[in-house]
Amino acid sequence: MLTRTEGIVLRTQKYGEADLIVTYLTSDRGIIKAFAKSPRKTKSRFGSSMEPLTHSKISLWGKEQASLPKITQSDIINSFHQVRDDFHDFISVSKLVEMLMALSPENIPNKRLFTFFLNILHTVKASEQGSKDVLHLITQIRLLATIGYAPRLKGCGRCGGKGLNFYPASGTILCSKCAGTPVGEGKSFVRIHDNTVRFYTHSIEWPIHISNRLKPQQVILSELSTLLDKHLTYLLSKKLQSSEFLAGVRG
Ligand SMILES: [Zn+2]
Known part of the structure; x- marks a missing residue:
């Protein structure tokens, strides 16, 4: 069966001599893996459409629930090469990709997530030098x-x-009373200011295209970066442990 959808390339892995396995965030099927025959052989349009972050119209061949459908056609809608070519943008968006792949299940359609991520790529592409640090934090x-x-x-x-x-x-603020119980829970915490909570709330609630109007102080940025890093480290290591555990069970 032939399926047509739109996809954003999240990651590619070499497969054999010249083939690729491409992980896409698609508009209709969520995160999927697909197989591309020999895109690395020549500098073709087909090959360049598999650069990370490229947004393309793709055609997939395979049974609907096939684990690895074959990509039969791929036409670039937006290459987002500007995001790939800017070192800091690319590092920042790669972190988003990593979060996305670690925390979202595959093969679950999620149109909202696709639209959201595409919107992020357009916003980062159009952003100006000065506002990058804030923008990168807001996207996370x-x-x-x-x-x-x-x-x-x-x-x-x-x-x-x-x-x-x-x-x-715990993934949350706890008051001193609640943090006291249950006994034995990890007690490490990050202390933040009221202003940081305010900026955080705005960065979620304001439309992203006007988020460059948010001008947080440096102390807010560094507090929130520290907090997010700890939050993510905890989330990802927990996730990693559980997937290792599952792999062990299946093996
Ligand atoms: Zn409490």
Whole structure:
């Protein structure tokens, strides 16, 4: 069966001499892997459409639930080479790709996620030099919010009370009372300011194309970067452990 959809290349892996396995975020089928025959042999349009972040119209051949359909056609809609060519943009977007692939399941259609990610690529491509650090941070926060893994910073996650200590192992702010229990839980936390919570809330709620109006102080940026790094490290290592565990069970 032939399927047509739109896809954004998340990752490619070499397969054999000249073939590729391409991981796409698609508009109709979610994150999928597909097989490309010999795109590396020549500098063809077909080959260049498999550069990371390229947005293309693709045709896939294979049974609907086939684990590895074959890419029979791929026409570039937007190459996003500007994002690939800018070192900092590419590092930042690669981090988003990593988060996306680690935290979102494959083969679950999610049109909203596709539209969101495409929108991010357009926003990063059009962004100006000055606002990059803020934008990169906002894209991380928004991606986490879109896939349901955003840290909770508006009050204590257990009782709703006041608090400004973020506990990575719980993914939320906890007030001093709730942080005390249960005994034995990881006690490491990040202390943040009210202003950081305000910026965080705005960065999720404001439309991303006007997010360059957000001008947070350096202290807010560094607080939030530290918090996100700890949050992600915890999330990803937990995820990694569980997938290793599952691999062990299946093996
Ligand atoms: Zn509490």
